[in-house]
Amino acid sequence: MNQEAQDTAISRRHKVFSALRIWAIARNTFTQLVRMKVFYFMLIFSALIIGANLLFLSFTFEQELKILKDVSFGAMSLFASIFAIVGTALLIPKDIEDRTLYTILTKPVPRIEYLLGKLMGILLLLAVSILLMSLLFFTVLYIRQHGILTEKIASFPRQVSDAQIALFREDIFSRGLQPELLLGVLAVFLKAAVAAAVALFVSTFASSTLFTIIVSLVVYFIGHAQSLALDYYFAEGEMPSAAQRFFAGLIGVVFPNFQLFNVTDGLTAGEVVSASLMARLVGLTAFYLTIYSLVSWLIFAKKEL
């Protein structure tokens, strides 16, 4: 009797900040996106990289592996960025439009927790979908590099010695499934995470999904040219006019630098990126997420719903 009374009596002590609530919102967001059948995109992705694989067999293996990597990383980056922007833009304005937000915010949920939960849900979706894509990508790459090795051995006119096979293997595999590709995958995720944070910020003051998407996309594209604007700002030699410099500097300050996250372009050309640089890229992403969450909260905390 007493036991039951204790069970039904719900603690009214309110927690100012609760990771569990954020997690509940994040999981809900993730579930929502999954049930919107976003993962059907995997079919398109598979078709793309398998298509890339079948189409370009006639080239040198180096080219063939490069095209496979290009198409995979390109599609990955594209899907991740689209998910980040469109996913975020769909969720928060939709919650407001449908007034679902009323039912959430009239529970003891601080608004910052709602924002963090949504962002985390999107990040979760990004992580899972990028993981799935890279898994498929790596599998195809693995199969392909072994296929190329077999073809190469078979096409060799003479009997091949073990040493020679080892040489071929080294030559082919060094352009195939290498651990550095994981850094590329990480960079794709980091870039999408920043894009999601931007979209989150935009959606806190935008009045519609479409507006959020358009503004976020504009930020995304200008963000890729941000470093060019800064180059212009810091340019030595012939000085641009003060107004031009001010404008260039403004672009540099306002827009995030998305170009910095394009590690995959170099990786596919066989370049290496240091671990310390990647670590700083992670740190920079965390900084962006913090700043955008903060300003999103400032706007959203006082928003009239």
Add this chain to the structure above:
Amino acid sequence: MNIPHRIALFFSGRWLPVCLILAVAGFLRIPVERDMETEFKDQGFRDWSPGLSSRDQLTQAAFVGALGGFRSLVASVYHLKAHNAFVKKNWGEVERLRTVTASLQPKFWSYWDLAVWDMAWNAFGYYRGEAERHGDDFEGWRIENIVMPTYLQKGIDFAKRGLEWLPDDYRLLKVIADIYDQKMGNPEKSAEWYLKASRKPDAPSYVYRAYAHQLTFCQGMEEEAYRVNKDLYRNSGEITLTLLRDLERLEEDIVRRAASNMSYEELRAAALAEGAGYLEMASLGTYLLEVSKDLPAAIDIYGKVAVHPGAPSFYRRKLAFVMLKDPKQTGRAYQMLKALALRDPASLRREDIKEIARLESRLGIPKAERLKP
């Protein structure tokens, strides 16, 4: 009147702190980002900033894509287009597309190499066919003397531009040497570039050997050529057929010159001195063989050369062929050749095998004992 008021209202609310935070964050991150950017550049990344030249050649969409993290993919697409142009033998288009591809990912060696190959081999080869088809008319002359060399030069130019991005890539140096060797027949230039290539850290040993080989064709560089080839013979641990042939040719040259420039006494004194080298002996042998026609003495001295510890194996073949000139020694010469064929086939030449077969039938060697080809 109303609008400034409205703007003031806007900023006095929550937007003022937001703008402040964004600005402060911008000032905090920009130095870090610039720093990271230069480090990326130092590591060879972010190698591409859309210089006007390539922007001119890119369509708008490709340009945006190149900026938007799809540079590698765009490069691949241009590569495919270049390949299509190659199939259509549209060489101007090939050149343009190869330029775009290579400038999109200039750190990717393969794009430069393909460009060189398309110019100096594919286009060049195509125009050689055209020149032959035209025969001796003006067009044929024009193609052969103007168009074809242009494409070779284009190939070399591509390689040199690639070297600006990849200064340590031996392959681009080597491909220039290849063009001078295979397409222009310029052993001096070819040797020069092979030597440059061979100095790069991961150049395989055959690049230096190619340098040694080219040197043997350079007029007036015989000494250098001999020094390099001899050094390779002694120290490289890998004696290839080319090296042997080159060395044989070079030593024959030296020996022949010595035999024609020195007197018998001088030659004899040098050959019979304590610790005389095999070259001195071979010089004397050549003199005996060709000037004084003293076959037995020649056989004698060549016998010494053949067993000299420093002498390359081709002197044993030489000995056998000198002995063949003496009808009495045919049997022994045959045995020597046969032993060489079995133990050291690299020191023989293709036509030597036929010679052995001829000897076998002349000497009436039973079928079972004959050398199997």
Add this chain to the structure above:
Amino acid sequence: MANASPPAVLIEGLTKIFRLPFRKEEVVAVDDLSLEVGAGEVYGLIGPNGSGKSTTMKVLLGLIAPSAGKASIFGLDSADTASRGSVGFLPENPYFYKYLTGSETLAFYGKLCGLSGKQIRRRSEELLELVDLTSARDRRLGGYSKGMLQRIGLAQALVGDPRLVVLDEPTAGVDPAGSRKIRDLVLELKRRGITVILSSHLLEQVQEVCDEVGIIFNGRLVREGKLDDLIAIEDQSEIVLQNASPQLLERIGALVDEEDGAQMLRCGNPRTTLERLFLKAISEGSSQEGEDH
């Protein structure tokens, strides 16, 4: 007991002005409204469309900030998230995540209220039973009818075991049987000592369940009080006749006219007393408005 602890709801001088973007005009949605609801009471907020019922509730729940005045729940200011720890809210025309099933929805809101997994299971079992959705618990909300959505919304409002329940037009779009169920539910909540504020235009319902009503018009509380007090109007008499011919009514009218100061206000079929009150309050409200201008 009620004196010792703060009232369930206290709204003082609440004014809410909406500024329309890019336009000069302003909308005064709520105008200097004050009300108090004691713990355990059922309070009905009635008023025509656009009178400010929903706006008042939103301010109370911290969804929008008041332009002036303040609102509090059990002594905690509405701006404070903690004040929402003991509230359940059912918005008008509620809409939930349609990809979730009934029980997932309750689990989600339960977690937001800080319930443990065990509590959530027990609670959602109980609530699904209460709102008669046990059979539909595993169906997605996308396939729910309007009435079912309203009921899952009620369950959602109750999941955190609130001491105050705010229902914005709980019977809008619900069929008579459904309204009846909701009314029974409100009575059940009242029996358990839970404070309820509800808004409605369905007067009979308010009449049946509310201890106290407030009539709101153009953002102002024009009448407020215990239901019985409001209904009793001292200076009026009511004659209810059966089978009266028109001639009889005419004669009564003539009699009334003869007497000084007496006036026949209305003649027709009888109405529920509250509805009459409602209409009267409104007509007074609008004439007051007219005088203001």
